[in-house]
Amino acid sequence: MGAQLRVYKRRIRSVSATKKITKAMEMISASRIVKAQRAVAASTPYGNELTRAVTAVATRSNAKHPLTTENPSATRAAVLLVTADRGLAGGYSSNAIKAATELSDRLRAEGKEVVTYIVGRKGVGFYSFRNRPVAESWTGFSDKPTYSDAKNVAATLITAFVTDTADGGVDELHIVSTEFVSMLTQNAVDARLLPLHLDEVAEEREESAKAEIFPLYDFEPSAEGVLDALLPRYVESRIYNALLQSAASEHAARRRAMKSATDNAEELIKSLTRLANSARQAEITQEISEIVGGANALADASAGSD
Amino acid sequence: MAELHVELVAADRKVWSGAATIVVARTASGDIGIQPGHTPVLSVLESGPVTIRLADGGTVIAAVHGGFISFADNKLSLLAEIAELADEIDVARAERALDRARHETDEHAERRAEVRLVAASHRAA
Numbered sequence: 001m002g003a004q005l006r007v008y009k010r011r012i013r014s015v016s017a018t019k020k021i022t023k024a025m026e027m028i029s030a031s032r033i034v035k036a037q038r039a040v041a042a043s044t045p046y047g048n049e050l051t052r053a054v055t056a057v058a059t060r061s062n063a064k065h066p067l068t069t070e071n072p073s074a075t076r077a078a079v080l081l082v083t084a085d086r087g088l089a090g091g092y093s094s095n096a097i098k099a100a101t102e103l104s105d106r107l108r109a110e111g112k113e114v115v116t117y118i119v120g121r122k123g124v125g126f127y128s129f130r131n132r133p134v135a136e137s138w139t140g141f142s143d144k145p146t147y148s149d150a151k152n153v154a155a156t157l158i159t160a161f162v163t164d165t166a167d168g169g170v171d172e173l174h175i176v177s178t179e180f181v182s183m184l185t186q187n188a189v190d191a192r193l194l195p196l197h198l199d200e201v202a203e204e205r206e207e208s209a210k211a212e213i214f215p216l217y218d219f220e221p222s223a224e225g226v227l228d229a230l231l232p233r234y235v236e237s238r239i240y241n242a243l244l245q246s247a248a249s250e251h252a253a254r255r256r257a258m259k260s261a262t263d264n265a266e267e268l269i270k271s272l273t274r275l276a277n278s279a280r281q282a283e284i285t286q287e288i289s290e291i292v293g294g295a296n297a298l299a300d301a302s303a304g305s306d
Numbered sequence: 307m308a309e310l311h312v313e314l315v316a317a318d319r320k321v322w323s324g325a326a327t328i329v330v331a332r333t334a335s336g337d338i339g340i341q342p343g344h345t346p347v348l349s350v351l352e353s354g355p356v357t358i359r360l361a362d363g364g365t366v367i368a369a370v371h372g373g374f375i376s377f378a379d380n381k382l383s384l385l386a387e388i389a390e391l392a393d394e395i396d397v398a399r400a401e402r403a404l405d406r407a408r409h410e411t412d413e414h415a416e417r418r419a420e421v422r423l424v425a426a427s428h429r430a431a
Contacts, residue, residue: 042319043317043319045315046315046316046318049313049315049376049383050374050385052376052383053348053374056348056376147317147387147388151387214378215346215379216346217346218345218346218347219347219349220333220334220335220338220347220350221335225334225350226348226349229334229350229374230350230374233372233374233385237317240318
């Protein structure tokens with residue numbers, strides 16, 4: 001076999017091995033999207049009921065709570081960035097990081113100091129490579145977050161929020177995550193989580209469901225007590241929802257990236273096969289012409305001697 | 307007999323829903339029993355077993371850890387961070403968790419494990 005042909009054969013083998021891997025990853029991600037979507041759907045009843053309860057308390061009492069009070073002269077803002085633990089997911093992590101950078105720039109332009117919290121190894125890597133400070137990070141659950149993961153994250157952020165700014169606390173909390181719109185579309189979005197606007201919560205609810213008039217609830221032990229217990233749960237469930245949506249988006253982004261990698265590998269194999277075929281043809285043609293040439297030379301030589 | 311509609315929802319799934327005649331749960335200010343036509347109430351749940359009595363005489367017991375109970379328009383919502391039906395509780399695992407919690411003097415974990423065992427012990431009855 002000629003050298004050229006051998007090189008082509010070797011590259012075809014290596015590309016088909018890669019194709020097998022990307023194809024497997026594509027199928028794994030495809031099955032996980034369904035699971036992740038189911039997890040998002042399963043957490044919706046809790047989120048809806050919680051929003052309903054928060055709205056009910058908010059509309060029936062004027063209770064003030066640290067989590068809803070806005071600091072007019074906010075100087076420190078926390079940004080929670082949700083990225084993936086693993087790569088090979090196309091632009092998923094970098095889109096979220098880009099959105100977080102834009103948000104941070106915007107906050108800095110407003111004269112606020114930005115404190116960054118990160119979920120996912122990719123975001124941590126990005127920030128540590130550039131020597132940017134990270135207040136705290138959590139890794140290891142980006143593809144399958146549980147409620148206790150969200151609770152952990154929320155606990156740290158709520159503590160930071162209720163701490164005085166002078167003691168290293170923050171006045172605002174923003175979250176950058178990836179919204180799962182469809183299998184093909186995932187958008188990196190940022191939202192302000194704290195301080196909570198109870199009116200906004202109520203408005204959101206009105207948009208999603210038809211407005212309803214809440215009955216006169218008896219609050220036990222008191223409206224403040226209920227709100228005290230309710231609001232941290234609400235923040236947790238919002239963070240949980242963001243983590244779940246991001247996980248679904250991660251799988252969708254990975255599936256798409258792996259699908260195009262598989263398609264590209266197929267294309268590459270096809271063109272390499274063509275090149276290998278023509279190299280083989282060229283080799284055969286050359287062999288034939290060598291034989292014919294050699295035979296002619298022999299015939300000429302023997303004709304001359306006669 | 308009048309019935310109320312119950313939804314028992316955990317953070318990551320809907321645990322149980324259906325019609326019941328009375329629901330007993332433990333709130334921050336003591337046990338509360340809710341029958342159809344109760345005044346609208348919104349309260350904070352403690353870790354504890356929740357008993358749901360069905361119209362046909364059956365009983366559903368669940369262990370809940372933290373959350374809320376809200377009742378209005380004959381609809382009762384039980385929101386819990388963690389909720390398990392008695393049938394789903396792995397007694398051996400709960401006992402192990404209880405031992406471990408006692409060992410590490412983790413009060414919350416101990417309480418959680420106790421509630422699980424209490425709920426599980428009712429299921430045979």
